[in-house]
Amino acid sequence: MPGRLVGGLVTLLVLAAVAVAVAVAVVPAVTGSRALTVLSGSMVPTLPVGSLVVSRPVDPGSVVVGDVASFVDRDPASGETRTVTHRVVEVAPGPVFTTRGDANAAPDPHPVTAENLLGRLWYHLPWVGGAAGFLRTGPGLVVGGGAVLLLIGLVLLVPKRGGRPGGGTGGARG
Template sequence: MVARRAWSALLALFVVAAVALALAVAAVPAVAGASTLTVLSGSMEPTLPVGSVVVVRPRPAGEVGVGDVVTFLARDPGSAETRVVTHRVVEVLDGPAFRTRGDANPDPDPGVVAAADLRGVEWYVVPWVGGAMAALRTPVGLLVGGGVLLLLLGAGLLLPAARPRADDRGARMAP
């Protein structure tokens, strides 16, 4: 009976954690007009570890200041290619434009970020979830994740139900 209660409590905790993560990564950003991005490189460590999900929301360029962590569209000067980058503002220039640098990088980024290229400012970070989400999107990750879920459900069904024994019922009813 104790094992069943412990298992139920563990399963309930797992469900609450999964719902909280889903809300933090998908529902809250969608309602607030924010975006979620997975950190793919170590340029912002230890602030934003690889595999974290950073949630950014729009902010007017005039309200962005030194120290803010911003997500922007980085343009390669040699080609027409672009990539999304999340780095810290180290200088606000006229225009406004911004000089940025990754926390783990010794030097500022080579170009400046135009106000039109800003995508948002860091709102909050959910560690490790991006790595797990990326792993679950692979065929092997989907198979492993589904298998773990089935094992959890199966274990819950196989544990004996928490029912009072006949002699326990009689003992509780006695005056």
């Protein structure tokens, strides 16, 4: 019985890891979407810090007030850019968007033009962005690779359902 419990748990962990990997890497790559990590608390509680957000490209004319959008914010004075995911609070002709983080009292200082729009929030995975970012580093690759090898080892070591430890068939002894 403990073997079945461990086997079921390992299977569940493997399936969860595959599902997260698909959501983090495969879906964005196949759909042309962008996977981004939430770095600040400006969208709390909607998007906790460390969440992975996936924003899908959309026609700028389809973005409406209330949508959560990802965009490139360009500081006109310094020319520096950063990627931001905030809620659209106003749409002007052009279209030009005024955005604001859900936790922020004031709108963002720079309007977002259609050319700076990266996409509309498609889905997010709370706290997965931090892990995904870590897995892109050297130590993260080692830890991630080790975890995959550990799961494979567990799958190979856990007895199959219906089988008996030691490879016996359950036949009569003679």
